[in-house]
Amino acid sequence: MTVLSDLLAVQTTDIEISQAKHRVTHLQETIDRDAAKRALAEIETQIAHCDAEVTSASAEITKVDRLSHEHDDKLVKLNKQLKTVIAPREAEALQHEIATVTAERSALDDRELELMGVVEAAELKKSELAPLHVSAKSVLASATMALSSAKQKIDAEIAALLEQRSAQSLVVPASLLSTYEAKRKHRPDGAVCKLTGPTCGSCHLDISQGEINAMRAMPDSDFPECPHCGSFIVF
Ligand SMILES: [Zn+2]
Known part of the structure; x- marks a missing residue:
């Protein structure tokens, strides 16, 4: 009945192979790598959000600048006109228009300041995120290497067990x-x-x-x- 003892040895190796395969799919290193991936993605999302804010605010600043220039030109024109009118009602109407355009011009200035604040805050946030981004990338690189080396170790273990298994099974009919x-x-x-x-x-x-x-x-x-x-x- 020594054949059954040989078979028992095969089974012991088969159990060890299953356990090693189970370990490969339940590695702490995989959990750590996935966590590092998520952390990096989170930071990159925040950076992308900052970039989007800068882009959108900058585009609006360009538009506000253009409108401001238009308002300035209009004011120059209106003020010139005001010097030439004689009729008081016409002068009053022009003064009213000048006041409206001036108020609009001032609102555009306020908006531009506000937008510059948005750009500044987004750039600041980005500069704060930069070192975190670098460290998250390096954490992910280490975690990926740790996972790959853990997998290689178990793969080598499985390869050795498979070799052992085939040697053990040679003596079993x-x-x-x-x-x-x-x-x-x-x-x-x-x-x-x-x-x-x-x-x-x-x-x-x-x-x-x-x-x-x-x-x-x-x-x-x-x-x-x-x-x-x-x-x-x-x-
Ligand atoms: Zn039984």
Whole structure:
């Protein structure tokens, strides 16, 4: 029955391979890398928001400048006109128009100041974000490297285990190995086991002493199985 001991060794390696594969998909390094990615994206979103504010405010400043010039030209024209009119009603109307254009001109100045404040605040925010951006990029680079090295380590482990597995399975007859594979589909960690006292190592149910004696008496060509779960039993 040493063949079953060999099979048990194959199963031990198979369990280690599954555990290593599970570890690859549940690495703390992946969680850290994802967090670093999110942190960087958040900062880049804020920078893009600042840029958009600067662009939009600058475009409006250009427009306000143009309007201001138009108003200035208009005021020059109106003031010239005012010097030439004689009729008091006409002069009054012109004065009223001059007052309106002057008020509009002043509102444009206020708006330009306001927009310059927006640009200044956005530029300040951007300069504050710059060092955070640099450090978030470097955190992400380190996290990516840490993840890749952690993965490489486990990949090497898995490669070594697979090699070990193929060496171990060489001594197990192909038909037994395929029965084992079929049993493993239902019970990945318990297709073959040892007894602990009368207890099956796979399903943890007790096997009667009579059945155990019968199994022990089996010829080497027969492979004893747990009457409850069908796991091969290694004595
Ligand atoms: Zn069992």
